[in-house]
Structure formats: structure tokens, C-alpha cells
Amino acid sequence: MHGVHEVAGSSPATPTERSTMIKKNRKGKIFYELTKEECRQLNKAADDALKNTYPTGGDGFSVAVMTESGSIYTGVSYISKTQTLTMHSEATALAHAAIHGEKRIVAITGPNCHICKQLIYESSLHSGIDVNIVIEEADGIKQVPISELMPYPWPEK
């Protein structure tokens, strides 16, 4: 098993075949607005992965990313007793996608700590995709471009 990245579709779809997430041009960058159903799938995948946090299931954090192909990859926090070596779930999710050859991240569940915002921001610099941070709040699901969370980014480009 490689996780739950199959949940977004039964077959690998190219972006042009998808009729769901909406591709937009936002300040010279690509931004994908997800449908409510895609947001729900992404949040569910993250929730389902929580049982796999390391070393103790349910003790830590989990996230899910969606790639431009529509695939979903989950990540779980991987805790080291040194604490310094602990990997955040965002890092393992981005690596999980990369291991499958998927480097064009469209969306990720949030909110995310500032270390992980940097990692997500660098992903957006490489891909040209303003990564959509999907945040579930009491009054509904928010979709926030990573660029809006990085007012004075480093590196700048």
C-alpha cells in the first residue's frame, strides 16, 4: 500500500481531463481553486492518516496534498526523541508526492506552522503554482494562496 493517494480518482488524470478544480491566473502564478468536494476529500484523507503518525498513531499531525494530476498524498508527523530531527507532516507529505514523481503541488491542508509555510512556499517557487492552503474553520472551508501568507518572502524569487 502506498497510502490514500488514489482517492481523488480511479485513474491518473491529466489537468486538462479534469473538470473539477478550476485553474486561475493569479498575479502571474497559477492558482487552483478546489471544489467543495475536493476540499472535503483532502481533509478526509488528512484525517484518515492521523492514525499513522509515528511512532504512536493518533499522537501528532497529519496533512494531505493534492497534485496537479489530481492525486492526493498524505503525510504524518514523524517524531524523533531528539525533537530536532522530528519531521512535520507537511514535509513527509511533500516527500511522499515527490517519491511518486509528483512535484507540482496544487493544495495542502492547513493551517501550517511557519517552517512548513516556507517549504510550501519554496514548492510554489519551483512549480509556479501558488499553493492553495485549505483550512477548515467553524464557518466553512477557506482556500488561501500561500503567497498571501508570505508577505515578505525569502527567497524573493
Ligand SMILES: [Zn+2]
Ligand atoms: Zn510544520
